Amino acid sequence: MKFTVIATSLDPESRSAWMCALAAHQLTALGHDVTFLDLRTAPLPPFDNVQGHGGCYEHPNFSVYHRAIREADGVLLGVPVYNWGVGSGAKALVELTGSSDETRGLHGAWFDQPVTFLVSGGLDHGYLSHGAFALGLMFDFKCVINPHFVYATSAHWDAPEVPGRWLAARLGRTVERAVDLSERLKGRPYQSFWEI
Numbered sequence: 001m002k003f004t005v006i007a008t009s010l011d012p013e014s015r016s017a018w019m020c021a022l023a024a025h026q027l028t029a030l031g032h033d034v035t036f037l038d039l040r041t042a043p044l045p046p047f048d049n050v051q052g053h054g055g056c057y058e059h060p061n062f063s064v065y066h067r068a069i070r071e072a073d074g075v076l077l078g079v080p081v082y083n084w085g086v087g088s089g090a091k092a093l094v095e096l097t098g099s100s101d102e103t104r105g106l107h108g109a110w111f112d113q114p115v116t117f118l119v120s121g122g123l124d125h126g127y128l129s130h131g132a133f134a135l136g137l138m139f140d141f142k143c144v145i146n147p148h149f150v151y152a153t154s155a156h157w158d159a160p161e162v163p164g165r166w167l168a169a170r171l172g173r174t175v176e177r178a179v180d181l182s183e184r185l186k187g188r189p190y191q192s193f194w195e196i
Contacts, residue, residue, distance in 0.1 A: 001182060003027050004072040006065070007038040008089035009120070011078040014040070016078035016120035018161045019171060020149060021117060023076050026175045035068045039089045047095035054095055066097045069109035072184035076175070081121035081129040090133065098141060110141035111192045114185055116178040117149040118171070127151045142192035144185060146191065148177040 005024045007017035009103040017038060026037040046061045056062065069075055079086040097109040106185075115137055119130050156167040163171060 001031045001178070001186065002035070002071060002074040003074050003076065003178075003182070004035045004037065004068040005078070006042070006068075006093065007036075007078040007092055009042055009087055010089055011080065012040070013057060014120070015080075015152065015154065016080050016087045016118055018157075019120065019152065020078035021161070022163065022171055023078075023113065023175050025081065026172060027076075027179070030179065032179070035072070037050045037065060037068060037088065039093070044092060044096055046091055047099070048142075062096060065093065066109045069105045069113065069154060070107075072112040073186050074178055075110075076178060077127070078118040078128055079133070081119060081126050081165065084126065084129050086119075086130050086133045087151055094137065095130060104196040107193070108141060110143055110144050112144070112185075112188065112190075113137075114146060114176060114178070114182045115125065115144040116181075118174070119149060119151045120143060121153055124153060127143065144181065146174075146178055146181050148174045150174050 005020045007014065009016050009021040020172045024034050027034045042061050042064065044065065048056050069176055077160045082122055099108060109145045117130050118136065121129060138145050150171050152167050156164050157163045
């Protein structure tokens with residue numbers, strides 16, 4: 001199966017990006033085809049909805065992300081939490097790849113995708129901070145949001161890039177359930193579209 005893992009934090013020491021790298025490694029070890037994208041090394045432009053004339057759709061990384069999301073059997077999204085919501089990188093990613101470029105007939109990339117969240121926060125009680133963002137994906141694009149996700153703080157890491165026992169187990173289980181969800185949904189005979 002094909003999975004796309006996207007790290008959306010711009011922090012050089014991003015813990016959500018560490019989780020993405022670990023998840024990508026686990027998926028690869030399970031024999032899946034993995035595309036790993038990181039906004040720090042493959043940045044996207046701000047979403048301006050300008051078609052042509054140097055607008056956002058002409059950025060070279062736009063088609064890379066759009067294709068990777070659209071063609072995946074499932075997407076794992078690494079997000080940091082700031083101010084009780086996901087970081088701006090995740091929102092910019094969805095604004096750009098979820099929109100449609102009428103001049104090229106592009107369909108929003110996110111429709112019907114199974115999406116699994118790997119969330120890094122500062123406080124334990126920020127556990128559901130990604131909820132509104134996830135709900136937007138579900139309502140706008142009919143994404144199937146995996147109820148199994150990871151929420152980890154700095155206390156869950158033994159060292160940089162080295163998860164503690166609880167986090168390693170939670171991440172491993174979440175990736176396994178992301179695969180299970182995608183396998184069950186693969187081959188659906190319908191494709192959702194903008195309805196309103």
